[in-house]
Amino acid sequence: MTTPQPVADRQRRRVAVRGVVQGVGFRPFVFTLATELDLAGHVTNTAEGVLAEIEGRAEAVDAFCRRVATEAPPLAEVASVRHEPLAATGAGGFTILASSPIGPSRTLIPPDAATCADCLAELADPADRRHRHPFISCTNCGPRFTIVTALPYDRANTTMAGFPLCALCSREYADPADRRFHAQPLCCHACGPQLRLVVPGAADQVAGAAMAGARELLARGAILAVKGLGGYHLACDAGNEESVALLRRRKNRGDKPFALLAGDLADLDGLVELGDIERELLSGSVRPIVLLRRLATARGALAGAVAPAVAPRSADLGVMLAYTPVHRLLLGLPGDPPGPRLLVMTSANLAGEPIVIDDAQALERLAPLVDGWLTHDRAIRVPCEDSVVRVVDGEPLPVRRSRGWAPRPIALPLPVRPVLAVGGDLKNTFALARGRAAWLSAHIGDMDDLGTLHAFDRAVDHLRSVTGVEPELLAADRHPGYRSAHRAQRRAQGRPLHRVQHHHAHVAAVMAEHGLDGAQPVIGVAFDGTGYGEDGAVWGGEVLLADYAGFRRLAHLAYAHLPGGDAAVARPYRMALAHLHAAGLDRSADLPCVRACPEDERVVLERQLERGLNCVPTSSMGRLFDAVSSLAGVCHRAGYEAQAAIELEAAALAHGPADGYRFALRRADGAHQAGPPPLLAEPAPVLAAVLADLRSGAEPGLIAARFHAAVTDLVRRLCGVAREEHGVRTAALTGGVFGNALLLAGCARALRADGFTVLRHRQVPANDGGLALGQLMVAARAVAG
Amino acid sequence: MGHGGGGAMSAELVANVFGPAFASATQAALADSAALTLGGARLAFSTDSFVVRPLFFPGGCIGDLAVNGTVNDLAMSGARAAYLSCAAILEEGVEMSVVGRVAQAMGAAARAAGVEVVTGDTKVVESGHGDGLYLNTAGIGLIPAGVDLRPQRARPGDVVIVSGEIGLHGVAIMSVREGLEFGVEISSDCAALGGLVEAMLAVTPDLHVLRDPTRGGLAAALNEIAAAAQVGVTIVERSVPVPPQVANACAILGLDPMYVANEGKLVAFVPREHAEAVLAAMRAHPLGAQAAVIGECVAEHPGMVVARTALGGTRVVDLPLGEQLPRIC
Ligand SMILES: [Fe+3]
Ligand SMILES: [Mg+2]
Ligand SMILES: [Zn+2]
Ligand SMILES: [Zn+2]
Incomplete structure (x- = not known):
């Protein structure tokens, strides 16, 4: 096979491929491509990426350099292909060489990927040697990021290092034609990690018995800790109201909705609205939790499989499909005894603590929360919680x-x-x-x-x-x-x-993910719960003229008191009373927000507002949503972040569109940097109209809908003024408030109708989870000068 | 204003402005009270100014506060206060009867604390340039042999003890100043701690740190100690004695009792082997009847104070910011 070839009409090149090219079947792909093109040479993994030397006819060499980028395997992402000419050697054959661990790392670790269709088929195939293997994976799927301990990405540098391959697995690992060629997490029943079911007072069970035992416990209503890819989850039967309510109590979770784990798309029929994009997100290799609009009345086979305690008063259900073989097995394969088809799956942690990844900690810390543990001996190197995404206007909006x-x-x-x-x-x-x-x-x-x-x-x-x-x-x-x-x-x-500055970072983040180089400023609408402002106030209802270099505050929500920091956030009725106070409106005893506030607290709070005691001025739009939620009687106490706003959105959605209230606009007093002082958006007329609606017996849903329309109208007017004054036609919508699908879709539609180019988040969250991206762009610009 | 709040901004002011200007050989760190050697004797020396409003409040007035404040600063060095000075700055037009009542209160507080006011000064400023009356006191006292109390001496393993219920002074002052009604009257805990400290030192001279958690409350005191000794402090949230009326007032106002000022409490870092005996001695003293172990000093997380919550988490307790700025809301 290594017959030397005449060198004259042959070319040799060194080809360096960078990007997500390791652990994704790249070398076998190169091998196959080279073989197909009748090229000789070799390929190897280096800290720099994949490095190949190829030799053959000139057209074939060219074709290789082109196709290596365009035909890369599904989990690969090619960032660059560079090549340089070498002297042809005349050597024949193509080989895959061992990885070389030297040099600074330039390669990229792939994310963890959901179990692929091929592996799922084998998992369910009694004839396959990996039938029911809880750790089945291949070059197209399985754990990556969470098991990597060092570069280059090789088995020795993962938490699979302690599981030597058996003879059969070794053969697959070494065979470039095999789907498991150099799949680092590759293993089988004989050589892989072991499942273990730990139940207090009973003997541990392993392997198949562990899975069967876990399913039986879940079917009986137990709460289990389940070791997943990036940490432990707490799981229980989503259809068992008692179990779900117990989990809520044990986790001290308030009313925050739980996410569900389902086996496949068909299980969701009759429960939620599913568009094409939702289906793609649910069944792709990322498999985030997708927030899906619930159908008003659940129907179909699993209509009763979602207990009321799963997501009380929520318009959405958060659902993900099984993304590991353990999950798939937990939900049962054909022929298994019946068990829950939908599981509540929530990160396993104690209130405020990070997700548990360590086995010893799981046994100790989670003991008060669970009835048993379904665990295994493959270590998790870094925690990685489930992603969360919703679809707004046909595009994904990451929440996490x-x-x-x-x-x-x-x-x-x-x-x-x-x-x-x-x-x-x-x-x-x-x-x-x-x-x-x-x-x-x-x-x-x-x-x-x-x-x-x-x-x-x-x-x-x-x-x-x-x-x-x-x-x-x-x-x-x-x-x-x-x-x-x-x-x-x-x-x-x-x-x-x-x-x-917090809101500058939000705006820079959305600019960066849209590829803006910052040569032109944008109108940044940054609405969120809180961010430290340059004047020491708590900002959060901001319109900024911004690029990476700096920003000007064009407009903001007029200041109201934030009475008692965290207390004002946890108890939206305090914000309602603070906003009524700021607007000079009466706080009469018949208002829902006044009734929600205990009498002794109300007396003190009035005094607090009057004296500004332990009050910080705030322009937060998130807090205005809280205030209106309480005013309308929707939510007075927030058991989880943004609960009042989320329930207000749900009320507005249930009601349907309505004519908006209207904010008043006026110029702030005094000089302001260079140029006119910022515009102030006064909520007073909005609040007065809410009171009038309340007095005439309006439904909370109507008030919610009219308020959403008012904020949409405000965004439209403020952007209009900004365009007039600064000639900027691009508006960027960012900040946690724009996690509100109704508001985001409404603002984007209105602004587009006015001729704006609208930028919204698609890659990073609108909330503070996206802040770092903006921070780095601003900092890099500042240091570059 | 934040610079006087006993939090991060005060610390900054001392570190960046006063410290460098006063650079001295004996006192690298400008502590509340200085330990000095003079003619063979070890003296504690301290001064404090009092600008409290209102001048009179439930449980005390600016007069007893001025005496007890300085007595307590000396006590935190282990010294029994011997002599005090008193300087008063009066606003033109302040009623003499008010000054008289304050003076009476100072005399009574000094007698109760066993300290003599031996020197003083009075100045008058124009009307509108002072809130009626400001006081400054300075004091000296002897530090007993073998006693070396400094924040830097906190050691992992030390037991952290607080002498009683926290938050009373701050809430009392705030409720009268702002006219807040909480249903029950809340009185300041203003008291002189010299006797309590003597009782503790009688158990062992080897206490490591004493601190009166005044401005910035327990949170500020513990953070300063953690930073000075580069140790961690772990407290158990539910073991911190917070009287129900303080808890209620703080919940309504949105305050954390850990950050509210005290004027008659101390926090002690005690070597573990002496902790039980010291606690018993404290409880035997009227000002320590409610003393409680609230946590321990640890080697982990140096410079940080954390609170174990009822839910099993470990909440970070920061140095308070100067103003009431919510860290997150
Ligand atoms: Fe934010
Ligand atoms: Mg003092
Ligand atoms: Zn696969
Ligand atoms: Zn094997």
Whole structure:
């Protein structure tokens, strides 16, 4: 096979392919392509990416260089293909060489991928040697990011290192024609990790018996801890009201909706609205939790499989399809004894703590929450919670960008110096970037808990090690009390730390994901719950004229008191009373928000508002949604973040479109930098109209719908004024409030009708989970000068 | 304003402005009270100014506050206050009867604390340039042999004890100043802690740290100690004694009792082997009857204070920001 060929009409090239090219079947793809084109040479993995030398006829060599990018395997993402000529050697044959671990890493670790159709078929095939194998995977699917310990991506550098391949698996691993060629998590019943079912007071069960036992427990209403890809989940039968309610109590979860795990798309028929994009998201290789609109009345086989306690008063159901073989087996294969077809699946953690990934911790910390553990001995290297996404206007709107996406890089419009942006303190994610790529971390969580701070530190170190980014520069929020910023200060050690205003970062994030180079400013509409403003107030209803270099505050919601920080957030009736106070409207005893406020609290609160005691001025749009939610009688106490706003949106949706209330606009007093002072959006007329509607007996749904229309109208008017004054025709919608599908779709439609180019989030969350991307763009620009 | 709030901004002001200007050999860190050697004796020396409004409040007035504040600062060095000075800045037009009542209160507080006011000064400022009356007191006292109380001495393993219920002074002041009604009257805990400290030192001179959690409350005091000694502090949230009326007022106002000022409480870092005996001695003293172990000093998370919550989490307790800025809302 290695007959030397005449060298004269032959070319030889070294071809370097960078991107997500390891652990995705790239080398066998190269092997197959080269063989097909009758090329000789070899291919190897290096820390730089995939490196091939090819030799053959000139047209074949050209074709190879072209097709290596365009025909790459499904999980691969080719960032660049570079080639240089070499002297032909005349050697024949094509070989795959062992990986070489030297040099700085330039390669990209793929995200974890849901079990592919081929593997699912084998899982269910009694004749296959991996029939019912809970760890079945191949080059097209399985764990990646969460098991990588170092680069290059090779079995030795994963948590599979401790599972030597059996003879059969070795053969598959070494065979370029096999779907499992160099699939690092490859294993089988004989050589892979073991499932184990741990139940207090009973002997542990392993393998098939463990799975059967777990299914039986779930069918009987038990709550189980289930070890997944990026951490443990708590699972129970979604149709068992008692179990779901018990899980709620044990997890101290308030009314926050639980996500569901289903076996396949057909199981969702009759439960939720499913469009093409939803179907694609649900069944693709990312498999996030997709927020789906519930059908008014559930029908079909699984109509009774969603207990009321799963998602009380929620217009949506969060659903994901089984993405690991363990999940698929838990939901049962044909022939299995009957069991739950829909499972509640929620991250396993104690309130405020990060998701549990460690087995010993799971046994200890989760003991008060569960009746048993379905675990195994493949370690999880980094936590990675489920991603969450909804579809708005036919496009995905990420709510949480985590499992399945992390650490896939986001392409930047401008090259940046190596930088670490630490994100915000709520829903923290951070980012590392270099050149034109930014790697966003998985979801870290709220930075209140010591465990989360430690998880943050570990995740930064892990992402550094798998991206090779050594930051020369750091970026953090300007809030003086943000723990993320303190973390950055601690890490800076002489390197510049750039502090970025919260809403500027939000706007920069949406600009960056749309590939804007920042040469032209945009009208940034940043609506969220909270962000530290330059004047020390709590901002959150902002219209900024912004590029990466800076921003001007064109307009904002008029200030109202935020009485008692967290207390005002947890108890929306306080915000309702604060807004009525700011608007000079009466707080008479018949109003729902007044009735919701205990008498002694109301007396003190009135005094507090009058004196400004423990009150900070706020322009937060999120808090105005809270206020109106309470005013309308929809929600007075928030058991989870944004509950009042989410329920207000649900009420508006249930009601249908209505004529809007109208904000008043006026200029702020005094001079302001260069140019006119910002426009103030006064909610007073809106609130007065809400009161009038309440007095005339209007439904909460009508008030909710009219309020949504009012905010949409406000956005339209403010953008119109900004365009007139600054000649800018691009509007960017960002901030957590734009997680509200009704508002986002309404604003985008209205602005487009007015001739605006509308930018909204598609790749990173509109909430603070997307902040790091904007921070790094602003910081990189500031340092570049 | 935030610079006087006892939080991050105060610390910044001392570190960046006053510290460098006063750079001295004996006192690298400008603590609330200085330990000095003079003629062979170890002296504690401290000064404090009092600008509280209103001048009179349930449980006390600016007079006893001025005496007890300085007595307590000395006590936190282990010293029994011996002599005080008192300087008063009066606003033109302040009623003499008010000044008289304040003076009476100072005398009574000094007698109760066993300290003599030996020198003083009075100045008058124009009307509108002071809130009626400001006081400054300074004091000296002897530090007993073998006693070395400094924040830097906190060690992993130390037991953290608080001498009683927290949050009373701050809530009392706020409710009268702002005219808030909480159903029950809340009185300041203003008291001199010299006697309590003596009782503790009688168990062992080897206490590591004493601190009066005044401005910024328990949270500020614990954070300062954690930062000074580069140790971690872990407290158990539900073991911190918070009286129900304070808890209720804080819940209504949106405050955290851990950040509310105290004027008659101390927090102690005690070597584990002495903790039980020290706690018993505290409880035997009227000002320590409700003393409680609230946590421990640890080697992990140096410089940080964390609270174990009822739900099993570990909440980070920050140094308060100078103003009431919500960290997150
Ligand atoms: Fe935000
Ligand atoms: Mg003092
Ligand atoms: Zn597969
Ligand atoms: Zn095997």
